[in-house]
Amino acid sequence: MSQHLPATGALNGSPDLRQEEVPADFHSLEQAAQWYAALYVDEASDAQRKAWSLWLQERPEHRRAWQHIEAVSSRFAPLRGDGEREAAALAIEVSTKRRHTRRQALRSLTMLAGTGLAGWLAWRTSPIQNIVTALNADYRSATGELRTLTLADGTRVWLNAGSALDVDFTDAHRLLRLKSGEILVDTAHEAQGRPFYVDTSFGRMQALGTRFTVRQYEDHALLAVFDGRVAIRNLAGREEIVAAGTQRRFSATAVAAAEPVDPAREAWTRGILLAEDIRLDVFLSELGRYQRGHLGVDPEVAAIRVVGRFPATNPMQALAMLERDLPIRVRRILPWWITVEAR
Template sequence: MTREDLTPADGQRDSIHEQASQWFFRLRERPGDPGLLAQFERWKGDDPAKEACYLELLLLWDELERLAPDSDKRAPPAVERAGPPAATRTGHRRGLAALLSLAMLCLLAWLLPARYWLPAADYATGVGETRVVELADGSRLHLNGRSAVTVDFDSAERRLRLLYGEAFFEVARDAARPFRVAARDTTTEAIGTAFNIRITDGRVDTTLTEGRVRVHLPDRAPQPLHAGQRLSWTGDHSVRVSDGPGHYLPAWKQGLLALDRQPLAEVVELLNRHYRPMIRVVDPALWQTPVSGTLPLDDLPTLLAMLERSLAVRHSAIGEQLLLLHR
């Protein structure tokens, strides 16, 4: 093709596209720079063609995310990912597809009131709601926000299942009927005792306050716990037992969230059991940021101020239902 074959309009368009991509990368590098933005606006002027080229580029960049090969992506937690999936059609990615459907289910779980989708939870709480229930045997069940439990007592055992969320159990002594709480594929068995179980995206944490429990895990010998100990069971089937404070009372019972180097993505999952608007971390670089310390579960402005001060995490309210965290 010779130069003459190219109509002037085409050539001009191409150069606009090139300029647009240059602007895009510059602005992406320094999104908060007012001077740069002003220069960009001067370049764009009133020209709808320039604006269209820039938007076409944004769209292309957005679409590229859908093609992400699994290995090149940081895996964010399912709840965070529930919205923008990046699945592909090829057969060997069925696993990813399954994972994404799971994410979709999680999303549904978030959206629909519990009664629509749960296998008949006996006790459930919504976002920001906590509840104490006295059970038939005198045991007390403390439900954290957005949590659900089924209860099934008979003459041989007291069987409960934590469907999702977090609960603290104060078990009445009854040597003849063991008290068993299932959470995902774990079962915690107690005689007279108090313990807390929390389900998060990648983990089940069982923390013992007093007495003793045995935690049954698939393909393993039962794991005994002493008071104050916490057992973490992750999706890749690894177990970690750590020592907490001697007499553990779950912080959520006091309207607090106690954290020890937990990734921000996970922290936000826990916060969303208590807060409206829903909080989302939009900046992937922040997902793994470790958070330590104590955050309030009933005071949004303080929470946001703390995040901003200690992690340099900013927030933006989008409408009334969404709060974005970013750098």
């Protein structure tokens, strides 16, 4: 294309939406992907560009959806020409300014909160803070990548896709800091008897000779113990012991009741996505950790239940298995934009 399409904030007569945080709805996102395919991938006529502009200005959700696809395309779409390169640069600029706005808001929050517990916990548990600190982690795994580490004391650690971890071993302790994602830890016994800790944004765990997984979500962490015991102490000071065969979720201020351990929390280390009667949208959220680009699901089929074993490191095969067994269709509007919808 000889001309690039303007970023949403540059549209004549349209508001600058860079500070809006409300996500676009599913159907607006799908329409945005179709417009992108028509205008960026194929040669578009003046009439098509005009129709796109009218669609874009029709609803705020359309502009939010277009911003989202620009941001995704800047990371995953092949750039074939000056027009697309300029459009991608604009999308990156919008995304960067949005992150800058969020950082300003977080700074304001901490200043207003002073030394209060609520303000401190808000920053410690912020997903933005987790993303920023993960960039400088000692060990990281990319989307779709599973890593295995052997630490200096012989402890083995598995990193799930999209995870980040710091290691801090001293004469007094062995400490892992989980910055993002999920790990499985198989602790080694050592003669020194140094305590073994895992820190998250929500609190500290101490391994008591054990094998366990820890996953960090935006608003809580999940500890699943397969052997031995693990002690939890969250940021508010609440303490609990989690026994083998059970798991607990905990936030900065609360610890949930124990529940039977979910085998899926260990299956991923073998490259398996284990679904035991879970919603389709929940399953696809897990699969999205192994698939680059956008993986969306139509709300019409989001509640379908999924049961089975799926290859985590081969997302396209997993999607094909779902399409074979469920009343759904997997549609690829673009190589990096996949939608699951009703058949």
